Amino acid sequence: MTVMTKQQAKKFAGMDDFFLDLLNLLKDKGVINNKEHRVFLLTGFEKLVEHLEKNKVISSKDAKNAMKNGFTSLVYSLAK
């Protein structure tokens, strides 16, 4: 699923502190709701990746890559 543009992904990849901005974007795009935004803020990156995979926002392969290579890999997956 394309959640952001490649330009946005590039911007995210250059960030020093990305997590809150990423959650806000996912909420604005309707990928996660308010409650989920709160859940992932509390529980962290891995839980977000699991959720995105479970809801087929990203593929299993992308999820594995995200857990291996971090958020840069995730944001480019979200721009596919």
Next chain:
Amino acid sequence: MYGWAGQRLRVDLSKGDIIKEPLSYEYRKKWIGGRGFNSDVIYNEVPPEMSPFDPRTRVCFGMGPLNGTAAPSTGRVTVSCKSPLTGGFGDSNMGGHWGAEVKYAGYDQIVVQGKAKKPVYIWVDDDKVEIRDASHIWGKFPRDADTIIKEELKDEDIHIVLIGPAGENLVRFACTFNDVYRAAGRTGHGAVIGSKNLKAIAVRGSGGVKIANPKEFFEICNRLRQKFKNDPMKLALNEYGSLCLINYANRDGWLPWKNLQWGGTPLANNMSGETHSKTVLKHREGCYACPICCGRFTEIKEGRWAGEYFGGPEYEHSVPTGPRVGIIEDANDIWHNARLTNDLGMDGIETGAVISTAMEWYQRGLITAKDTGGLDLEWGNEDVVDQLIQDIAYRRGFGDILAEGASRASDKLGLGDKGQYYTIATRGMALPGDDPRGLGFGYGLSFAMGTRGGCDHLRSLCCLELSGALYPGLNTKYLGDERPAKPTTTVGKPYMVYYEENQKAVVDCLNVCCFTTHWSYAVLTQDQLDYFNTCTGLDFTLEEFLEVGERVYNLERAYWARLMSGAREDTVPERFTKEPMPQHVDYQTNVGATLPIGEMLPKYYKYRDYELSTGFPSERKLKQLGLDYVAEDLKPLRKKYMSEAEKKKRKYYY
């Protein structure tokens, strides 16, 4: 009921009342235990304007649902009060076996209020609770008083919380011990206990802790214990205690040398865990249910202190009255000073901090021998350090001024802002033996934000920064990024600190030792949730679990807000922001570093949902956490904090 005992023991020393109060299901779910129970009592029962020595003030001892079970390292106890050192919210926690014993006696928390007419101790023998005369042990060292009480009660297996002479003499950083050597060091609750004429709480419990799903629970505990066997942090802590950190701290430039003017010393290995183990280690000992066993006992074999024997030291207990005051050549001096602060019942961190601050005032000519009663406060002068530790505890001469803590002492000596500059404290509490220009910028941020003042390494416990590099993948798992594992970067630190603070708060509600969190990779937050649920029979989700931590953190933050302490006070000592780390060791890795606190704070506030102007938790956040009454309390204070009168005040303590 599973996990919890289900009741609070309240002892009113003025009236002689002993009250047992049930803790409801909803209450237990909201606060879990330990720090959560205590913070709730302090917030609701101790008004911010009340003197910490007012007889009506409370001192709380909080246990969690896992105390007394087989879950790893669940021997902690949280001690909380309104801090006489900072004037704000204060807590500290300690290991040992006392917490488990209190659970076996049938209590989740003990709250002491009022003031006895003469020295007393409390004797909890299961259901039977007595207030007994302590005149004969008043003035005694904890180890001697412990022996006398055990003889008196004819039971050497009971466990006792005690204060030393410093607590009796209202030294503002006096601390509390259980099992003689396990200290809840910080924030000065020993003085609050002393102000109540309370010397000790002795406990014998013959009950147990019921487990909801024993099969699953013990499977989890066994699995975690197996994981510990080969964990690198566990192995180092077991072998060398927390002194295993000395050589790392020195290499990475966060070992405080002479009041943190430098971040290391070429002779650091003199006091390393490796050297300690080879020279003076007597034996090792663990706290209740602990697979790590980092505790050690020391016997000094040579020199002027030969024959001294004591429990410890820890890294944070020995560094302040060692390199922080310029002592490193003869490590026996350091072990002796640690033994002395133990016996006298004082926080080793604050003791070393106030002496090293005075030494820097002396170095820079802000004070002279006229102010010190003739003492020559030269760096590394062991005779003076030995004398000052005792003078502080007994409030004699210049020691009486230092017994107020560095920030108040600076004001008493009329040193103004210059004096405060060298106190290396935030909100009236000295920072520990960890220079954030080397230890890490996440720690620096947490020092600024700590809800017990300048705080220490245990509030946010940035394990992801401290040991993240030892466990590749750990930072990605939580933060989505490995870069924050590097200490001297701001990358990812605002979210790291937010995450770690919540996580540590819930760990303190469970009263699990910080070494048994993701400090090592053996026990992660999900593991803690699993044993919490199987122990209590609840079905908390991970977010509900961590939300308890966020709730506790915000409640404590709100206590400070009620004292008019917020964004303007969220800072670190200027030394860290203005003075680039100088080189003192040729292999040091952080030369030139300063702490860019201003870069991190606004982002951190966003994660916390704090108002940028006041730094107070937003009304929305407080309501989200079920703290509507706190939101009401803060409503009129937001405007007041932004008034010109408040803006003009320099607040070093409260």
